[in-house]
Amino acid sequence: MADAPGKVAKTSRTVRDLMLSHDRTKPVFLQEPGMDKAVSAILRLAMEVSVLRDRLATHELLADRSGAYTREEVESFLPDRDEDARRRAWRDDLVERLMHDLK
Amino acid sequence: MAQRLESLYRPTHDEAARHGFVGALKRHVNGPMEHTLSAHYDALLASGGGVEQSGVRLQDERLFRLWASVLYTSQDLMWESLGETVDRLNPLYVERWRDLAGRREKLGSLQLDPSLTIPEPIASCEMHRQPGGYCHAADQDNLTAPLAYFSAADLYLSAKGFGLGQAAGTPAMCHLILAAARRKRPGLAPTCVLDMGCGPGTETIGYRMAFPNAEMHGVDLAAPFLKFAHLWAEHQGQAIHYRHANAADTRYPAGKFDLIVSHILFHETSGEMLPQILREAHRLLAPGGVLLNADVPYQTLTQSVPKRITNAWQVDHNGEPFWIGFADTDVRQALIEAGFEPEEVFAEYVPLGSGRYFIFGAAKKDG
């Protein structure tokens, strides 16, 4: 049996599934059409940018400490086929989540 | 040896970075954005708007709408990013839970009651819009609800200025409550302690550690929370007895406890339930015992108009159905009606973080 909208789900579901369910659609607060969705999408992007900055900062710090590689090597880096596929998958996932915000 | 349960809760690098961003976003919404709303309200009032009209106009301002839109999304991003960690870790905790359930020797205990009637709002409301609510998948081996609550607690409170900046799961608020209890009863040395609405039990452990010789009990309506609490306590070597029960009807014998505490229980319960819980606490206290509750400091009469407006918005849109009801309750009167002597009743604010917190309770007359 499906759980009623707005009610607590009885069946085990992941937080991700629960979040994507229709009963959690954001209400309209801003008067410009679609603006609430844009706010969500922008904040999500900001969050991911912030994650990236943190991650890069970690890498640069560790590289610096260990002398593992230099900035120039980063600039001239080319991903191999596997790495390229991983990056594509990640981008696809981001686009999917973004489109969920904008829907 | 298996990894310690506390260290199982470890967000990955990017999860931690997301949680960090959400914290920053929430601090901004609750801090600078709310301050600007207040200033806006003052300006409306100064221009001769009148209290009521200025409040109405404030809610129509684009800034207010933007505050609402961003706050709503910050809550979604909070649950989503914590959810990532929770979904990843839930199977590991469930495995530990199954190990424990099959173990014979335990320090404490857990009594679950599948037939317990769960009252509103806990039965069907997603409190704070926590996905699935407190009782999600209550009859299954699933610890999503307590893990989500547990990971959000410090992030959420810190962003409101109440946080103590501790690692998730570290007892924190119990110290504030114990300090208040010791002011009421210097030399307090209870023999039997009850934590009402103990949730995932992270604070309950703090009381147990403060009074290692006392018998420690916790009650809550949410079975998933109690499973987690039991697991958490056993793994930390703390003997705590958890019971699945309504705090208004615990089935413990009268006079069993000499200290009863609660933390943010009352603002999550209905106006009908509150007096019943206080009456039950009065029944459960031994003569000379103390009842101490800590909760949000949003009592309506002490709040500015813009704060009342933003609080009302939280009730309508952020899963806080009884916030205002609690804030409007005269808890002193309610304690007296529950049987406590007027001179033994107290309700006061204590400093906490960048703000203050609300403490109320009573001592039960000796003999």
Ligand SMILES: C[S@@+](CC[C@H](N)C(=O)[O-])C[C@H]1O[C@@H](n2cnc3c(N)ncnc32)[C@H](O)[C@@H]1O
């Ligand atoms: C906000 S949580 C606080 C949990 C814990 N005290 C803490 O500080 O982390 C409120 C808790 O009260 C519980 N609760 C609400 N109404 C209750 C009642 N009538 N009897 C027992 N527990 C109740 C909820 O299930 C929830 O776990």
